[in-house]
Amino acid sequence: MLDLHPHLKAILVEQNLDAITLGKQLLDGHTWICKDMKEFKELPKADLCILSYSLGEIKPFGTFLERLWNAPIDTIAIIEPGTPAGFQTILEARDLFITKHANIIAPCPHAFQCPLKGKDWCHFSARLERTKLHRLLKGGTLGYEDEKFSYLIVSKKQHPIKGDRILRHPCKGSGFVRFNLCTMDGTNQEKVVSRKDKELYRKARDAKWGDLFQKDPDH
DSSP states (O other): OOOOOTTOOOEEEESOHHHHHHHHHHSOSSEEEESOGGGOSSOOOEEEEEEESOGGGSSSOHHHHHHHHHSSEEEEEEEEESSHHHHHHHHHHHHHHHHTTOEEEESOSSSSOOOOOTTOOOOEEEEEEOOHHHHHHHTOOSSEEEEEEEEEEEESSOOOOOSEEEOSOOEEETTEEEEEEEOTTSOEEEEEEETTSHHHHHHHHHOOTTOEEOSOTTO
16 A cells, blocks of 8 residues: 555546556545546646656647646646657657746756757656566566656746756766766756865765756755
8 A cells, every 4th residue: 555645635547447446455545537637627726747657648748738737737747658759758748838938847957958869868767666476477587677767847836946967877987977967058968077076076976867966065
């Protein structure tokens, strides 16, 4: 059973009744609705709307995102598979929200054109524990798997940007850390922090893929 904060109330939308039955076993005490998201005449009021591995199934999704943005919802989080196709979905949604003057919270530290070109795409990774049943169903032997995902979080509220985004696993060598960064000025840059920059180097050694990296060690 999964637990949410006792003051949080979730409205969960799913078309598949079997998925809802399983979902209620994992997360009870919240509102489950069996419906296609596109069929809502009025979207519920919420502080946060999460579209998890679902926007890519809506073709086209521009009209739906327009309705979502105009609904009484403060913040929207979209999660898609960490593949080139999943990232393209995120990129198209990002472009639409920028035309709405949305405040981009993450992962982008800017609202300029995405600097990634060619075969490169923005994605991140989360390590998930596997149960015995999970390993059996997937034919795996490890007790975990690394789930790759692309995501976007936008809001109607202002959120200050506090650093550059680390786009890959940092390369940590002897006396240096090398980063691939999406910067606040809208560029994709490589940055090397050496041991000579003591405070910044200490922070760089602890930094991980997906973190924000602040150049000013005093913040």
